[in-house]
Amino acid sequence: GTGAASNNAATNGSNATNSAGTSNSAGTTNGKTIKIGLVTDIGGLNDNGFNHLAYVGMTNAQHQLNGVSTSVVQSQSESDYVPNLSHFAQNGYNLVIAVGYLMEDAVKQVAKEYPKTDFLIIDDNITGIPNVASAIFQSEQAGYLAGVVAGLVQKNHQLKGLNTKNVVGVIGGQDIPPVDTYIAGFQQGFKKEDPSGKVLLQYTNSFSDEALGSQYAQNEISQGADIIFPVAGGCGIGAINAAKSAKVYAIGVDTNQAYLAPGTVITSATKGVDTAVFDTIKAVQNGTFKGGVSTFNLANNGVGIAPLMQGVPQSVQTTVNQIKQQIISGQIKVSTTVQK
Amino acid sequence: MIFSDPEIWAATLSMAVPLALPAIGGTFSERTGVVNIAMEGIMLIGAFFAVTFSYWTGSAWLGLLAALICGGLTASALAWGAIRVSADQTVLGMGINIFAAGLTTFLLNTLFGFNGTPINTPKLPNVSIPGLDKIPYIGVIFQNQSILVYIMIVLVIVSHWFLFHTRLGLRMRSVGEHPLAADTLGINVWRIRYFGVILSGLFSALGGAYLSIGVLNGFTANMTNGRGYIALAAMIFGKWTPLGSFGAALIFGFSTALGIVLQGQGISSNLLQMIPYALTILALAGLVGRAVAPAADGIPYDPRRS
Amino acid sequence: MEIVDLKKWFPGVKANDGVNLTLCAGEVHAILGENGAGKSTLMKMIYGLLEPTAGEIRFMGKTVHFRSPREAIHAGIGMVHQHFMLIPALTVAENVVLGDEPGRIRFDRKEAQRRVYELSEKYRLAIDPSAKVGTLSVGLQQRVEILKAFYRKAKLIILDEPTALLTPQETRELFSIVHSLKADGVPVLFISHKLDEVLEISDRVTVMRAGKTVETVETSSATPQSLANLMVGREVVLRVEKSPAHPGEPILQIRNLHVRDAGRMERVKGVDLELRRGEILGLAGIDGNGQFELADAIAGLLKVEQGQLIFDGEDITRWSPAERTRRGIAYVPQDRQLDGLVLSFDLVENTILRDFRKRPFAKTGVIDRTAASRYTERLIREFDVRPPDSSRKASELSGGNQQKVILAREVSRDPLMLIAAQPTRGLDVGAIEGIHRQLVRLRDEGKGVLLVSLELEEILSLSDRIAVIHDGRIVDIVPGAQATREQIGLLMTGSRGHSEVSLP
Amino acid sequence: MRSLRSIILPMGASILAILIGGILVAALGYNPVTVYGSLISGAFGTGINIGNTITASLPLIIVGLGIAISFQSGLFNIGADGQYWIGATAAVWFGYHFNHLPGWFHMILCIVVGMIAGALWAGVIPGFAKAFVGSHEVITTMMMSYIGILLARYLIEGGPMQQKGFNPQSPEVAQNTQFPYFTQGLMQSQLSLIAVAIALVAVIVVWFLLYKTTLGFQLRTVGLNQRAARYAGINVKLFTVLALCLSGMFAGLAGAVQMLGVDHRLLDGFSSNYGYTAIVVSLLARNNPIGVIIAGLFFGALTTGGQNMQMVSNVPAALTDVLTGLIIFFVACERIIPQVIGWYRRRRTLKSTSAA
Numbered sequence A: 001g002t003g004a005a006s007n008n009a010a011t012n013g014s015n016a017t018n019s020a021g022t023s024n025s026a027g028t029t030n031g032k033t034i035k036i037g038l039v040t041d042i043g044g045l046n047d048n049g050f051n052h053l054a055y056v057g058m059t060n061a062q063h064q065l066n067g068v069s070t071s072v073v074q075s076q077s078e079s080d081y082v083p084n085l086s087h088f089a090q091n092g093y094n095l096v097i098a099v100g101y102l103m104e105d106a107v108k109q110v111a112k113e114y115p116k117t118d119f120l121i122i123d124d125n126i127t128g129i130p131n132v133a134s135a136i137f138q139s140e141q142a143g144y145l146a147g148v149v150a151g152l153v154q155k156n157h158q159l160k161g162l163n164t165k166n167v168v169g170v171i172g173g174q175d176i177p178p179v180d181t182y183i184a185g186f187q188q189g190f191k192k193e194d195p196s197g198k199v200l201l202q203y204t205n206s207f208s209d210e211a212l213g214s215q216y217a218q219n220e221i222s223q224g225a226d227i228i229f230p231v232a233g234g235c236g237i238g239a240i241n242a243a244k245s246a247k248v249y250a251i252g253v254d255t256n257q258a259y260l261a262p263g264t265v266i267t268s269a270t271k272g273v274d275t276a277v278f279d280t281i282k283a284v285q286n287g288t289f290k291g292g293v294s295t296f297n298l299a300n301n302g303v304g305i306a307p308l309m310q311g312v313p314q315s316v317q318t319t320v321n322q323i324k325q326q327i328i329s330g331q332i333k334v335s336t337t338v339q340k
Numbered sequence B: 001m002i003f004s005d006p007e008i009w010a011a012t013l014s015m016a017v018p019l020a021l022p023a024i025g026g027t028f029s030e031r032t033g034v035v036n037i038a039m040e041g042i043m044l045i046g047a048f049f050a051v052t053f054s055y056w057t058g059s060a061w062l063g064l065l066a067a068l069i070c071g072g073l074t075a076s077a078l079a080w081g082a083i084r085v086s087a088d089q090t091v092l093g094m095g096i097n098i099f100a101a102g103l104t105t106f107l108l109n110t111l112f113g114f115n116g117t118p119i120n121t122p123k124l125p126n127v128s129i130p131g132l133d134k135i136p137y138i139g140v141i142f143q144n145q146s147i148l149v150y151i152m153i154v155l156v157i158v159s160h161w162f163l164f165h166t167r168l169g170l171r172m173r174s175v176g177e178h179p180l181a182a183d184t185l186g187i188n189v190w191r192i193r194y195f196g197v198i199l200s201g202l203f204s205a206l207g208g209a210y211l212s213i214g215v216l217n218g219f220t221a222n223m224t225n226g227r228g229y230i231a232l233a234a235m236i237f238g239k240w241t242p243l244g245s246f247g248a249a250l251i252f253g254f255s256t257a258l259g260i261v262l263q264g265q266g267i268s269s270n271l272l273q274m275i276p277y278a279l280t281i282l283a284l285a286g287l288v289g290r291a292v293a294p295a296a297d298g299i300p301y302d303p304r305r306s
Numbered sequence C: 001m002e003i004v005d006l007k008k009w010f011p012g013v014k015a016n017d018g019v020n021l022t023l024c025a026g027e028v029h030a031i032l033g034e035n036g037a038g039k040s041t042l043m044k045m046i047y048g049l050l051e052p053t054a055g056e057i058r059f060m061g062k063t064v065h066f067r068s069p070r071e072a073i074h075a076g077i078g079m080v081h082q083h084f085m086l087i088p089a090l091t092v093a094e095n096v097v098l099g100d101e102p103g104r105i106r107f108d109r110k111e112a113q114r115r116v117y118e119l120s121e122k123y124r125l126a127i128d129p130s131a132k133v134g135t136l137s138v139g140l141q142q143r144v145e146i147l148k149a150f151y152r153k154a155k156l157i158i159l160d161e162p163t164a165l166l167t168p169q170e171t172r173e174l175f176s177i178v179h180s181l182k183a184d185g186v187p188v189l190f191i192s193h194k195l196d197e198v199l200e201i202s203d204r205v206t207v208m209r210a211g212k213t214v215e216t217v218e219t220s221s222a223t224p225q226s227l228a229n230l231m232v233g234r235e236v237v238l239r240v241e242k243s244p245a246h247p248g249e250p251i252l253q254i255r256n257l258h259v260r261d262a263g264r265m266e267r268v269k270g271v272d273l274e275l276r277r278g279e280i281l282g283l284a285g286i287d288g289n290g291q292f293e294l295a296d297a298i299a300g301l302l303k304v305e306q307g308q309l310i311f312d313g314e315d316i317t318r319w320s321p322a323e324r325t326r327r328g329i330a331y332v333p334q335d336r337q338l339d340g341l342v343l344s345f346d347l348v349e350n351t352i353l354r355d356f357r358k359r360p361f362a363k364t365g366v367i368d369r370t371a372a373s374r375y376t377e378r379l380i381r382e383f384d385v386r387p388p389d390s391s392r393k394a395s396e397l398s399g400g401n402q403q404k405v406i407l408a409r410e411v412s413r414d415p416l417m418l419i420a421a422q423p424t425r426g427l428d429v430g431a432i433e434g435i436h437r438q439l440v441r442l443r444d445e446g447k448g449v450l451l452v453s454l455e456l457e458e459i460l461s462l463s464d465r466i467a468v469i470h471d472g473r474i475v476d477i478v479p480g481a482q483a484t485r486e487q488i489g490l491l492m493t494g495s496r497g498h499s500e501v502s503l504p
Numbered sequence D: 001m002r003s004l005r006s007i008i009l010p011m012g013a014s015i016l017a018i019l020i021g022g023i024l025v026a027a028l029g030y031n032p033v034t035v036y037g038s039l040i041s042g043a044f045g046t047g048i049n050i051g052n053t054i055t056a057s058l059p060l061i062i063v064g065l066g067i068a069i070s071f072q073s074g075l076f077n078i079g080a081d082g083q084y085w086i087g088a089t090a091a092v093w094f095g096y097h098f099n100h101l102p103g104w105f106h107m108i109l110c111i112v113v114g115m116i117a118g119a120l121w122a123g124v125i126p127g128f129a130k131a132f133v134g135s136h137e138v139i140t141t142m143m144m145s146y147i148g149i150l151l152a153r154y155l156i157e158g159g160p161m162q163q164k165g166f167n168p169q170s171p172e173v174a175q176n177t178q179f180p181y182f183t184q185g186l187m188q189s190q191l192s193l194i195a196v197a198i199a200l201v202a203v204i205v206v207w208f209l210l211y212k213t214t215l216g217f218q219l220r221t222v223g224l225n226q227r228a229a230r231y232a233g234i235n236v237k238l239f240t241v242l243a244l245c246l247s248g249m250f251a252g253l254a255g256a257v258q259m260l261g262v263d264h265r266l267l268d269g270f271s272s273n274y275g276y277t278a279i280v281v282s283l284l285a286r287n288n289p290i291g292v293i294i295a296g297l298f299f300g301a302l303t304t305g306g307q308n309m310q311m312v313s314n315v316p317a318a319l320t321d322v323l324t325g326l327i328i329f330f331v332a333c334e335r336i337i338p339q340v341i342g343w344y345r346r347r348r349t350l351k352s353t354s355a356a
Ligand SMILES: Nc1ncnc2c1ncn2[C@@H]1O[C@H](COP(=O)(O)OP(=O)(O)OP(=O)(O)O)[C@@H](O)[C@H]1O
Pocket: B167, B168, B186, B191, B192, B195, C099, C100, C104, C105
């Protein structure tokens, strides 16, 4: 049955393509519709990452707020950013969302040209342009918590079937900041709880090749890793898949990925791109949009970790909560530099 | 030493399958004179429909069957354009690749949302052949490999025999070398070409299905990641023979595995991932040398139409 | 078989424009016609390779429309193609049995080789069934092409210039096959430009001119001269008029030359030879004895292993082909479609193929198309290339006319020396006459001409001196005027004595 | 007549593709009229859109020229993508590193450096390997393409070209090397006259080179018949290397032009696929430089129109790929139209003769 499929989609707050295709405005009761345009970077909506999350946020806004109409375009090359952003701005869109730091130059250029349009850029900090809001995510904090979970579980062998080697494996899609911040935090969090443990780190250079992700995971597993933390979009799904087959554990990323492999995914380091988008749309609708950089972190629940899997001892949750407070209070500073 | 670890050979074998199968398929197609650059797209189609039907029917084998049917149909479109219309085969292939990437992504999103196919989709079994797993070193390599790995090995041998030791194989080769000569001997050039192209579609789809329900069980957009093109290179590397294609696929698989294994020593992953490609060039220049394509490869045959 | 008002029009050319022909059981029917008269086109229509524009073919009492050779084969027609239909990458045996292979699913290679071996024994066309066709000389390839036609028992056999590359002895063998077919009641359509062959083997002759059948005559009532006149539509001189030679200084000296072919086989094994200005030196030999490799080596297309080439006083052994060309060496290669022409180039590009760097065709690296076209038009006129259209692709010309283009190009380059390998292969008598006259003219202008030919008649009638090559070595050199057929034929087998002529 | 055919047939074929695509789109619940309307208006609807189309087509045209040269020389350069990025990388490096050079001179040098880099990337390893060892260029150029992209990636992901303190990207090229935009109004389409001029000059140069010079004559001869080329005194090895060099040179030129005209810096991404699309561009143009302009514009229009389709008609990007694929497929099949007509005529004459 397709029940599971739709279930799935619901879990992720996404309602597939049709939603974007058909419903242009989910009600215009107050008479004023705002138009939101989303420009993905070349990763596209199927990146299993921030492009998709931004889309989820926008779709949620369309469904939950009245008078929001949306449109989305996927860029095919670096040269498409300026025309695509301009298109929305020129056609009277109220808010144009640019996903990814790759669009920094393009947003700067277009925003200056269209001062009446509001812009939101994800994962970048543009300052000094009043109509540009930037959302940056301290995903190292989320990574840190995920690392703490991995470390605790490893050190005390608190899950069934963990070996005694105390090795965890991280798989990055590419050596770039949105990936590396997670990894940097994860390394620190893990080392904090399990100083003698080892973190393997490999990059796949792909965000779509599931089979490759699986192969990387298998390689790490063969080196003793029994918790895999992939930060690699669709490629990472392959890694989680491999972890499941090898009966080891995994930690999801960006969004709660427990649905991918219940019983395998211990938790997920999440990044609230959808929330950021949703909030910005709401602000635009309420006329409270403000330019400048907003930082999303543990303190404002902009990043975080998903509920722990069943079977993880309560003590882990307790420690995580403590450490979370320590990060929020500044007692623990998380670096964004990956240890290679 | 890393080479003594059977893991790397197991990985090599596993990475070689989705290259070897389409490469052998490509061999059949090009041996009859039709360039199949659409293998990338057909692999995607195979991968997608394998997982979709596997999920719908609850049987991975039916998924595999669906993959073969859809791959064969896509290849028929290529065959029709290349043979009946005498269109440029490379352009057709590129068109099919773009079409397939779009279609599979579109269907994925409409049917399953954006996050890939459900994790509880049945996949093809992994098997260990009794007896084989008793052999010390080799046993580890073949331990718990996908059944498609064994199917591939059988197909490699059968394909080679078929192409070089059967009547139909002889006819296929003759058509790819000199279709006019084959035609003057009463061989139905077009029929043979259809056969070769569709065969290549079946093999490519099988390679795609390996990705989605063989190693894994799931589909993500563009999950073939250029393997169809690498398979094209493997086919040429293997001098348009099934055994050679398999050997080339093994080299690619091995060097990819090597790129994985060598990581983690602080060298940039970008530099390490050049290894497969650099090795290929070296091997090509050093070992393989001149490879001559079937003489009529890529040339439409239509002496009686004008 | 009966052919009624058959027509085949290509864009711009009426290749066949009203062909009428009747073929009786057990007769050998020769088709004669100039290059481009439409003979091959007619045969291709009979064999299902081309679809007629109009007209009718009746075979065994029924009107037939073969849409592919497959159907023609099933109806029992066999054909030897003028341009070989061979697959170089396959073996002789595979080429012969293709389409009717022994075995069920498996291809029975042994059985195929056995059958082909038997066939070649039976027809005395000796050939190694396991050899790759691509490695064979064109003469041997001709044998394969003939064997193919006889492998399947046919009810009608078409032979499109089968003897163009055969030695006289092989031609004899072929004729005896034809005779036995005739005895079995199998009719044969036979195309050849060699009038003596036509007279010898055929029962009736149909002459074609410009796509039309002009006349069908009983062979017994025909003479070479009458046939030639019918073909060309005017009086033809069959014998070359030739004044005595006035040889001068040597233009080319070959010293102890050793050459390997593309397959690394040593083909030329120490040749010493001298070509003088103002003479035609004929190089006679049975195909495969190194004569064409020698020619290639002089032109620079094959590397010299050992020995020296002195051309016009300079050691050219290590020169590139381009330098040799520039220095004045002209070369008519043996394989016109592979070496001599770029088939998808038009005639203009083909005529400047060797001199495109030189004025007036190019100035400072820029090609002057107008000058090149003008030159091409002139050659087309002078050498009677048909159709006279310089913008036509070489692939659209009949075989004979392709050869004329190459000859026109090489002869008109004003070279110091011409190496002509098989220059009149596949040409009609009129064209041969023209070519021969050109060769003699070159000689009389004081140029050196090296004529490499498998055609003994041609060698005998043109050469001032005749060198005979056997197994990569020069056996003897004899003055052309005194040489006899028998003498040269004997030398070609490698024996200087007076034993019986026996060919391999 | 011939030229008329060569325009009408692909158009007819496109219409066929559009019809089939329209049925598909309608079946999926979109209005085909608006979908196609947005495709066409996105490509040509406004001055800006035309500007977008031209901008998008320029790299395809320039890379396509290089591909055409390789095809005409009998070689299949499948790795133009890597050559493009290497050219782009070299031009960018030169553009930000040597910023004390005088303006136009600096700009020209950037372009030249990009061209040389592309030429070497295609010529040195694939070219020599093909000429002297016989290694098949499809493999070597493809492998070098992957290596080139990984190299460019390495350079900006922590390598020497990464701008300090920034996301993985190179510094911006010096202001004086950036092509001025055509007009302020067309600024957002990033159209620059210099880039257009470079593309047009490149077309003319390639056309002249291939059909009017002895160099081109030799390249084409080698492409059609290597044995005849040797007979014609052409150094086949040299021209094999040269052909790949030239082919890569134009890919490199495209990279340089794109960097100076549009991107201004190396961004992490490298997924333009110009190398593959340009193959289709060149083949549809029958490897004729003049035709490359038309085919390039056609694909530029498909790209920008496709993006507009997403924005205006809310068609998912994947569906635009489906339509693009269909259109390419059917444009390749343009010959079906005269075939069908011929078949119909023949049937009619057959009927009339049998009736008579
Ligand atoms: N297009 C094709 N697809 C699959 N198999 C084919 C194809 N063409 C031929 N074959 C197979 O090849 C073999 C020979 O085919 P074909 O029917 O053409 O020859 P045949 O009947 O054995 O010979 P002939 O009719 O010339 O005496 C058979 O096994 C046939 O099934």
